[in-house]
Amino acid sequence: MDDSLAVAPDQLVQRHARPGMSLLAVLHAIQDELGYVPPATVAPLARAMNLSRAEVHGVITYYHHFRTQAPAPVTVQLCRAEACRSMGTEALAQHIEARTGCRFDAEHEPHATVELESVYCLGQCALSPALMLNGTLHAKVTPHKFDAILAAAEKCVEVTA
Numbered sequence: 001m002d003d004s005l006a007v008a009p010d011q012l013v014q015r016h017a018r019p020g021m022s023l024l025a026v027l028h029a030i031q032d033e034l035g036y037v038p039p040a041t042v043a044p045l046a047r048a049m050n051l052s053r054a055e056v057h058g059v060i061t062y063y064h065h066f067r068t069q070a071p072a073p074v075t076v077q078l079c080r081a082e083a084c085r086s087m088g089t090e091a092l093a094q095h096i097e098a099r100t101g102c103r104f105d106a107e108h109e110p111h112a113t114v115e116l117e118s119v120y121c122l123g124q125c126a127l128s129p130a131l132m133l134n135g136t137l138h139a140k141v142t143p144h145k146f147d148a149i150l151a152a153a154e155k156c157v158e159v160t161a
């Protein structure tokens with residue numbers, strides 16, 4: 001069993017895999033609960049869905065949305081698509097990396113506080129540059145505004161730790 005899991009992978013899969021559900025729906029349910037799809041669930045998923053482990057692994061790795069590592073307590077998703085680029089998202093990305101000491105799209109350390117991810121359009125093109133921090137959308141983000149958003153998020157992490 002994955003030592004970091006509070007529940008056995010078999011039980012996790014049984015909790016979410018219902019007759020008639022697609023593999024994608026089950027993967028979404030697991031990720032909604034844990035924030036990621038633990039690699040230890042691949043074998044029980046394959047058994048429950050009557051698929052090979054390679055098929056399950058292939059689906060998890062094909063879709064960028066699914067992650068196999070627990071997210072850091074503070075996750076920043078910065079839009080780096082065209083509209084945001086035209087409004088300075090790359091300079092903002094440099095500021096964010098300097099401020100956090102992390103790099104975009106790099107594997108984060110297991111106990112890292114912050115994780116940075118590039119995304120491509122958050123549907124806020126008219127209010128760019130845009131980012132999501134722990135699932136909350138922020139628009140017209142400046143370096144100063146980012147620092148305030150990050151400080152508030154870090155304070156929440158300290159309070160809940």
Ligand code: FES
Pocket residue numbers: 079080081082083084085120121122123124125128129130
């Ligand atoms: S291009 Fe950034 S929100 Fe659409």
